[in-house]
Amino acid sequence: MGDRVVILDRDGVINEDSEQFVKSIDEWIPLPGSIDAIARLSHAGYRVAVATNQSGLARGLLTLADLDGMHRKLRDLLAEQGGRIEMIVYCPHGPDEGCGCRKPRPGMLEEIGRRLSVDLAGIPFVGDSLGDIAAARAVGAKPWMVRTGKGEDTLASRSPHLAGVAVRDDLASVVDAILHD
Ligand SMILES: [Mg+2]
Ligand SMILES: [Zn+2]
Numbered sequence: 001m002g003d004r005v006v007i008l009d010r011d012g013v014i015n016e017d018s019e020q021f022v023k024s025i026d027e028w029i030p031l032p033g034s035i036d037a038i039a040r041l042s043h044a045g046y047r048v049a050v051a052t053n054q055s056g057l058a059r060g061l062l063t064l065a066d067l068d069g070m071h072r073k074l075r076d077l078l079a080e081q082g083g084r085i086e087m088i089v090y091c092p093h094g095p096d097e098g099c100g101c102r103k104p105r106p107g108m109l110e111e112i113g114r115r116l117s118v119d120l121a122g123i124p125f126v127g128d129s130l131g132d133i134a135a136a137r138a139v140g141a142k143p144w145m146v147r148t149g150k151g152e153d154t155l156a157s158r159s160p161h162l163a164g165v166a167v168r169d170d171l172a173s174v175v176d177a178i179l180h181d
Contacts, residue, residue: 003118006041006178007109007141010052010088012128012149013171014038014074021056028070030077031148033172039083044179047116049087051108053131058094087112103127104134109141126174129154133161142166144174 011017016029041048056062071088078084089108091101101107113120125136128149136143145151145167155162168174 003116004044004046005049005112005116005118005123006046006175007049007051007112007123007125008038008171009103009125009127009129009132010050012151013126013146014050015070017128017149021059021061022070023056023062024066025069025073028073030074031170033170035074035077035081035083037172037175038078038085039081040175040179042078042083046178047086047118048084049112049116050085050089051103051112051125051135052088052090053103054090054092055094055102057090057092058097064092087115103129103131104138106135106138109135109139113139124174124178126171130157130159130161133165137161144168144177146170146174 008014011022014030014034016031018027022028038048054067067090075085089111091099091108093099093102109120121140123141124144125132125141126144126146127133128146128151133143143165145165148170168177
């Protein structure tokens with residue numbers, strides 16, 4: 001049980017998503033219950049990692065300093081509740097750059113598996129988009145969908161990729177399910 005890991009998408013799972021991109025610390029707003037949910041994972045002995053597409057960097061909409069600031073805000077809020085995120089991996093590329101890290105490609109999840117020395121088979125990956133589901137499946141992780149962020153729209157797409165995916169209202173509900181497994 002030493003290798004219990006949960007991987008999270010960021011925008012739409014931990015914090016409010018925006019069609020205009022989340023570009024600043026002030027625009028980084030945690031979703032209700034998400035910080036507490038991550039802290040509960042920490043307290044239960046889970047290692048938590050984040051894998052997030054941040055093409056706003058390639059688009060010039062935010063800087064690495066902005067991104068660092070957001071992640072400091074996340075870590076500070078979490079620390080207040082005794083929680084911790086072990087690793088945040090981001091893809092800075094645009095959709096047309098053909099990188100291996102931008103979800104739906106699995107590069108970020110593979111990097112997390114490597115750096116945490118953990119087998120990703122069956123590891124929960126919580127997301128709100130089809131790209132998250134595809135990336136999870138590509139590494140044998142277990143995809144979970146939330147209805148927050150782009151989640152409702154993703155579910156409304158009725159994509160065949162949704163078949164067999166566990167769905168919950170939000171991250172807090174996913175964590176409830178993981179911890180009661
Ligand atoms: Mg998302
Ligand atoms: Zn990339």
